[in-house]
Amino acid sequence: MHPLDMMKVYGRVAEIYRLRLGEAVSAYGEAMRGAAGTFAAAARPQEPAAAWRDAVSYWSDAAQRNLIFWDTLRQRGNNWIAHEKAGKPPLLAFNYEIIADARTFARPANYALVQITPPDGVTLDPDKRPFLIIDPRAGHGPGIGGFKKDSEVGFALKAGHAVYMVIFFPDPVPGQTLADVSLAEADFLRIVRERHPTRGKPVVMGNCQGGWAAMLVAALDPDNVGSIVMNGAPMSYWAGNDAENPMRYAGGVLGGSWTALLASDLGGGVFDGAYLVDNFEYLNPGNTFFSKYYNLYSRIDSEPDRFLEFERWWGGYFLMNRAEIKWIVENLFVGNKLASGHAEWAPGKTFDLKAVHAPIIVFASLGDNITPPQQAINWVADIYPTTQALKDAGQVVVGLMHDSVGHLGIFVSGAIARREHSQIVDLLEYVEALPPGLYGMTIEEDHSGGEVKYDVTLTEWRVEDLAALQKYDRRDEIPFEVVANVSQTVSQAYESLVHPLLSAVVTPEMGRGLRAVHPLRAARWGLSDLNPFLLHLAPIADFARSQRTPRNENGPLVAAEQFGAKAITAGWDLYRQLRDATVETEFFRLYGTLAMADPDLTAPSTPAIVEQAPAEVAAALASIRAGGFTEAAVRVALLAQKRGGGQRRLSTLKQIRELVGHEVGLLALPADAAQAVIRRQAIIVDRAPDEAFATLPLLLKTPQERSRFLALVDRLMAHIAFGPDITAFVGEVRGLIAGATQSSPDGRVIPFPSYVAGQGA
Incomplete structure (x- = not known):
């Protein structure tokens, strides 16, 4: 890069840094x-x-609050110890039965397949496909998908689906790799399908890192996957925006993957998941060190149960083998190789996401600073650079974006479960009937009847529109390629110079000892009944609970307390903003300089799919005049959607299925065959809409079929209020079929439109 251009880049980085410092100080002053x-x-x-x-009531209350507060932390510690002694079972709000244990497989892994037992009052529908939910193994244990009654598990059960979960045990099987885990999960998928052979392919739902695990399974065994739901799942790890996503810089700041290797070596060849939890807590130190505890203290009469419930899951730290975390960091966190097709699960064998043809729903949030929307959705543009490429590949991707919920709220919030997850479950009954393309999913609420009712609208997007999520057209991802190169060099040096020494010195027993005194664990067992200073706290705290002194919530002392809490929170927020701005600036100064020195580095991209029409497109266009009643109905529906602006309402889709679903014929076909019909007609309508319309009479070969088709159309128009564009189009269809054809004595259709005249019937 020319020195003047380099100076401009440095000037821009410095300007952004100055603005961020000013914004941080301004936010602090305002707070x-x-x-x-x-x-x-x-x-x-x-x-x-x-x-x-006021003083007497406040200080009496404060004394009681303190006793109950510290007793709650003591209970947290006791719960942690009990959970450890029990082997850290999944923290599910539902009973379950183990179906398969991968520790017994030919390639063992510390995973198991369980089936959720429906609670009382819930009846499963034998005609509905099963769900397979994969929770993240990112430091914590399994259970987040069924943490509460109102959860992914809960709403899938309420909708009548059999629900299975992939759980895992605290300790990895010696020698297991990520390939072993993915192959075990693929086996679980086949087991679920074999247990429900008549219900269609299972839905696979992945949470956070369980999302990319679901995609790995789908890439290994695409023929057994129905639909895929990825909730807050990172797929494009380099993606994000400055001043919004500080975690994306962690790999560069720490120098790459060598830190994970060091942690594994200090653990006696085992990586401690507590380090991953540390990374999450690093993002918001104000909450980690103050806000969550003050929230407990300030709501001491109502908050302890919720606090203890969440802390049981948050404090359960699970382990990985060194080879597992090495693969994850080098291929995903730092290497970002999954979307580009370079992540190998065996020598010469990569996870090919282009092999995945199941419909995919991506749920992300603008308020998620752990998996920002760019990381959740950019892989689509990496694999399918254009909308046409996505459609030509026959792929359906639905994106659902929340405005504000944080990362954990995507999984554990009851409100999110009741709104977003319940509607995702509802939509899955229809998503396989969508033509290929990218869709935005929005949820509307109706409060008019006293009870909240939801409806879903799907709007067609363009892959090119995803660029709106980016500030710099992804040019800010170039330095991350330098990080990957630096990481590889440093890790090779570490493996050669440091690893042999540490692996010889640190024994597994020493690793267990070091894990026991990790600060996150020590904070729990240190505040438990193991602490002799807390032995007599419980009865005193119970007495305080029974003799609660009310305080004047509007008094000056409470106001002073709340002022102090806000001041401390503002101070932590100022520190976080200054820290993040400084780290980000230094990241771009260092790695940006190295990137500018290498003219071969460009913004991340994947080679585009071949531009000319693939074989399936050519075959579809060649069959434009072939087909029958089902193909005609599907084609008219797709043409109507195209004329109506591409929006689809779930309530309307339900009405259509109820009124004419069985008559159209799609529901009688196997799912793959039905999808093939929709995909073929979508290609025809997308590539040749005029010819698709003109040749409709050729698909309805007899007067009986034409009469039946017109009756079906009339029934829909009588019961559903379509917009004026679709109403006008239906009139054109009726005129084409009723008036633009004539029947020969043997019933053959002879098209009148000049477009097909002379081509034969």
Whole structure:
């Protein structure tokens, strides 16, 4: 790069840094002014007697709160110890039965397949396909998909689906690799399908890192996957925007994958999941060190149960083999090789995401700073650079974006489960009937009847529109390729110089000892009944609970407490913003300089799919005049959607299926065959819409079929209020079929339109 261009880049980085510092200081000042204003309004002078009553009630309450607060932390520690002694079973709100244990497989792994037992009052529908849910193995244990009754598991059961989950045990099988895990999960998928042979292919739902695990399974065994749902799942690890996604810089700041290798060697060849949890807590130190505890203290009469429930899951740290974390870091976190097709599961064998043809639903949130939307969806543009490439590949991708919920809220929030996850489950009954393309999913709420009702709208997007999520057209991803190269060099040096020494010195027993004193564990067993100073806390705290002293929530002392809490939170937020801005700036200064020195580096991209029409497109266009009643109905529906602007409402799709679904014929076909019909007609309508319309009469070969088709159309128009564009189009279809054909004595259709005249019937 020319020195002047380099100076411009440095100037831009410095300018962004200056703006971020200013924004951080401004946000801190605004937060402090707001807190001070609230305090000033509440801290009014009081009469001596009132001030005395306020002080007595406040400090009595504060003493009781402190006793209950520390006793809650003691209970957290006791719960942690009990969970450890029990072997850290999945923290599910449902009973389950183990169906298969991968520890007994030919290539063993510490995974198992379980079936969820429906709770009382829930009846499974024998005609509905099963669900297979894969939870993340990212430091914590399994169970987040069924953590509450209102959850992914809960709403899938309520909808009548049999639900299976992939769980895992705390300790990996010695020598297991990520390939072993993926092959075991593929076996689980086949087992689920064999247990429900008449219900269609299972839906595979992956949470966070369980999302890319689901895609790996689908790439290994695409013929057994029905639809795929990825919730908050990172797939494009380099993606994100400056000032929004600080975790994306962790690999570069730490120098690449060598730190994970060091942690594994210090663990006696085992990687401690507590380090991954540390990474999450690093993102928001204010919450880690203050806010979540003050929230417990300030709501001490209502918060402990929820706090303890969540902390049981948050404090369960699971382990990985050194080879597993090495593969994950080098291929995903730092290497970002999955979307580009370079992630190998065996020598010369890669996970090919282009082999996945199942419909995919991607649920992400703008408020997620662990898996930002760019990381959740950019892989689509990497594999299918254009909308036409996506359609030509026959792929359906549906994107659902939340405005604000954080990463954990995607999985554990009851409100998200009732709204987003319930509608995803509902949509899965229809997503396989969508023509290939990229769709945006929006959820509408109706409060008019006293009970909230939801409806889903699907709007066609263009793959090219995904660029709107990016600030710099992904040019800011170029330095991450330098990080990958640096990581590879440093890791090779580590493996040659340090690993042999540590592996010889650190024994598995020493690794267990080091894990026991990890700060996250020590914070739990240190505040438990193992601590002699807490032995007599429980009865005193119970007495405080039974004798709670009410305080004046509008008094000056409570206002002073809340002012102090807001000030501390604002201070932590200021530190976080300054830290993130500095780390990000130094990242781009270092790796940006190295990237500019290499003219061969460009913005990440994957070689485009062949531009000319693939064989399936050519075959579809060649069959434009072939087919029957089902093909005609599907073609008219697709043409109507095209004329109506490409929007689809789930409530309308349900009405259509109820009114004419069985008559159209798709429901009688196997899922693969039905999808093939839709895909073929979608290609025809997309590539040759005029000819697709003109040749419709050729698909309805007898007067009986034409009469039946027109009756079907009339029934739909009588019961569903379509828009004016679709209504006008239906009139054209009716005129074409009823008036633009004539029957020969043997019933053959002879088309009148000049477009097909002379081509034969």
